[in-house]
Amino acid sequence: MDERRLKESFARAAAYGDQVPLFFYSHLFLDHPETRAMFPVSMANQRDKLLNALGRVIADVSNHDALVPFLQGLGRDHRKFGTLAAHYPAVGASLLATLAHFNGTEWNDDLARDWTEAYTTIAQVMTEAATADEAANPASWAATVVGHERRTMDIAVLRVLPDAPFRYTPGQSVAVECGARPRLWRYYSMANAPRHDGTIDFHIRIIDGGTVSSALARNVSIGSRLRLGAPLGTLTLDTRSRRDIVLAAGSTGLAPLKAIIEHAAGLGDPPRVHLVFGVRTAAELYDLADLEKMAAQWPWLTVTPAVSAEPEYRGDTGTVADVIGRRIPLAGQDAYICGSPAMVTATADRLHLLGMAPDHIHVEDFGWSES
Amino acid sequence: MTLAHSEMPTPERVRSAAFTPTRLGRRGIDEAEVRAFCEWVADGLGMLLNDNNMLQAEIMRLRDRLLDGNKGRTGIQPEDAHVQAVQVLSQAQQTADRYVADAQEYSRELAEEARLRRDEILNEAKVRASMILEDAHTTATKAANAARDTPEPLSAAERQDLQAEIAYLRTFSDVCRTHLRAYLESLTRSIDEWENAEHNGTLTARHPQPPHPPQPHPASQPTEHV
Numbered sequence: 184m185d186e187r188r189l190k191e192s193f194a195r196a197a198a199y200g201d202q203v204p205l206f207f208y209s210h211l212f213l214d215h216p217e218t219r220a221m222f223p224v225s226m227a228n229q230r231d232k233l234l235n236a237l238g239r240v241i242a243d244v245s246n247h248d249a250l251v252p253f254l255q256g257l258g259r260d261h262r263k264f265g266t267l268a269a270h271y272p273a274v275g276a277s278l279l280a281t282l283a284h285f286n287g288t289e290w291n292d293d294l295a296r297d298w299t300e301a302y303t304t305i306a307q308v309m310t311e312a313a314t315a316d317e318a319a320n321p322a323s324w325a326a327t328v329v330g331h332e333r334r335t336m337d338i339a340v341l342r343v344l345p346d347a348p349f350r351y352t353p354g355q356s357v358a359v360e361c362g363a364r365p366r367l368w369r370y371y372s373m374a375n376a377p378r379h380d381g382t383i384d385f386h387i388r389i390i391d392g393g394t395v396s397s398a399l400a401r402n403v404s405i406g407s408r409l410r411l412g413a414p415l416g417t418l419t420l421d422t423r424s425r426r427d428i429v430l431a432a433g434s435t436g437l438a439p440l441k442a443i444i445e446h447a448a449g450l451g452d453p454p455r456v457h458l459v460f461g462v463r464t465a466a467e468l469y470d471l472a473d474l475e476k477m478a479a480q481w482p483w484l485t486v487t488p489a490v491s492a493e494p495e496y497r498g499d500t501g502t503v504a505d506v507i508g509r510r511i512p513l514a515g516q517d518a519y520i521c522g523s524p525a526m527v528t529a530t531a532d533r534l535h536l537l538g539m540a541p542d543h544i545h546v547e548d549f550g551w552s553e554s
Numbered sequence: 555m556t557l558a559h560s561e562m563p564t565p566e567r568v569r570s571a572a573f574t575p576t577r578l579g580r581r582g583i584d585e586a587e588v589r590a591f592c593e594w595v596a597d598g599l600g601m602l603l604n605d606n607n608m609l610q611a612e613i614m615r616l617r618d619r620l621l622d623g624n625k626g627r628t629g630i631q632p633e634d635a636h637v638q639a640v641q642v643l644s645q646a647q648q649t650a651d652r653y654v655a656d657a658q659e660y661s662r663e664l665a666e667e668a669r670l671r672r673d674e675i676l677n678e679a680k681v682r683a684s685m686i687l688e689d690a691h692t693t694a695t696k697a698a699n700a701a702r703d704t705p706e707p708l709s710a711a712e713r714q715d716l717q718a719e720i721a722y723l724r725t726f727s728d729v730c731r732t733h734l735r736a737y738l739e740s741l742t743r744s745i746d747e748w749e750n751a752e753h754n755g756t757l758t759a760r761h762p763q764p765p766h767p768p769q770p771h772p773a774s775q776p777t778e779h780v
Contacts, residue, residue, distance in 0.1 A: 201564040201600075202607045202644075209643040213636070225654035226647055227566045234564075284637065287614060336672065336745070391669070392662020524572065 193241045196285035204230035211277040223366040258309030262322040263412040271306040324411040334469035339400035341385045351414035353442035358412035363398040374438035376445035386435040418547035420446045426517045427455040431503045433522020457485045461503035463492040504533035519545045565600040683734040690727035
């Protein structure tokens with residue numbers, strides 16, 4: 184397999200941008216109409232995802248240490264879409280046809296051989312990871328909604344009970360699909376440490392025009408069925424660290440941090456934890472009652488709401504970063520931040536500026552659904 | 555927003571572009587304008603890519619025909635037909651994508667507008683509430699001052715009257731507060747109902763009616779709040 188030739192032929196096709204995945208999917212759906220049902224109606228996001236994933240695979244094609252874990256993750260992740268080993272050859276054939284089409288006269292038998300070889304390897308790593316995962320986990324977890332509370336105009340708290348045991352580490356998130364929006368998966372963080380009764384809370388913020396968030400907050404009710412993918416994400420409590428902890432939450436970015444607090448509570452000797460819960464107006468402090476209950480119960484926990492867009496608010500005003508800067512001495516602390524991408528960046532920058540070591544700052548904007 | 559220049563711009567990438575807010579103290583640019591511009595670019599780019607794709611297909615078709623012509627073949631070849639079928643399906647998919655994106659955009663605009671209106675209504679109510687409270691306080695202060703400034707020592711009956719008056723005004727201010735709170739709550743409820751109605755598709759000609767602002771009459775008996 185000639186790596187340079189492979190990259191060149193991919194670059195030639197990739198220059199056509201969106202047309203490449205468009206052609207690929209149309210080709211696949213024509214040859215294997217049954218695969219169409221695995222995708223949402225609108226394919227626009229899907230095409231971007233495919234092109235990005237392919238670009239990453241080709242860029243790392245000789246860097247096996249990076250590529251193999253990426254492909255294994257991809258293989259496991261595709262199980263929830265209903266992908267079977269039998270689908271891989273069909274995808275390979277359409278991929279080759281697409282590359283041949285966009286390479287035009289530059290396409291030849293050598294290239295076809297290179298690509299067949301590369302794809303066979305990719306498919307093998309993905310299917311092997313998926314097969315290994317099958318022994319331990321279902322493809323997805325069906326779950327029933329057992330609680331649905333609309334806390335504010337824009338925020339709902341959902342409690343679900345998976346049919347089969349769903350194991351995760353507090354702070355992780357999961358892809359969620361609801362019946363009203365089939366084939367659209369959005370990531371949400373579990374808002375609690377695993378409970379004995381197996382229930383899981385999700386904090387749903389309605390995004391203007393968001394398809395999934397609005398369905399989860401409005402269309403879903405007690406008894407509704409959802410599907411969950413496998414848990415993932417790395418914003419989890421570093422239990423080996425002996426340092427005290429600052430938690431910075433922007434709106435529903437609170438969810439994974441609340442789970443981390445519960446995780447800390449389960450430790451024999453919990454660190455001191457200071458949570459700053461940032462919102463625009465005091466009316467959006469959707470989970471304050473529960474947080475205050477936790478703070479009353481656990482002396483090592485302090486909760487400070489930060490309100491940024493309501494000057495007459497009587498408590499701390501300003502962004503999460505402002506309030507942390509004013510109230511918390513940061514030396515020798517760990518920080519965990521979750522919220523909108525803009526909030527996460529601003530807060531991490533500020534903590535760094537205030538002298539916190541970058542490797543003590545744990546960040547996640549993955550669980551932040553924008554639709 | 556960060557851009558990797560190796561990446562080809564796609565209409566979706568333009569449409570979903572997120573820009574970092576400007577730092578404090580600097581002036582940003584109108585977000586709606588940026589959004590509208592991105593929409594316009596995304597539409598244009600989509601059309602250009604579409605054209606490009608069709609032209610590319612045409613070139614390939616003509617070239618194939620030319621090459622095939624040399625071999626003496628005629629008529630539409632099966633591979634050719636397959637590529638054309640792919641193009642047709644691609645165009646149908648793009649149309650579907652466009653419809654979904656438009657519907658999503660429309661719902662985003664509606665929700666945004668509703669949110670702005672809600673904030674306006676709540677702010678207005680808040681301002682009105684503080685005005686009524688202030689009035690009540692002013693009246694109470696005036697009454698208290700009048701009582702203090704009376705040169706003649708007050709008779710027991712007058713003192714009692716004034717104290718009753720002050721107590722009444724305090725109660726009145728409490729009533730105002732309670733009414734206003736109820737008013738704000740009912741406003742929120744009516745917005746909720748409005749939203750639910752809209753969501754259930756039952757909103758026909760009915761428009762949300764904000765509840766009447768409270769007009770506690772001084773003659774009413776506020777005993778229950780004392």
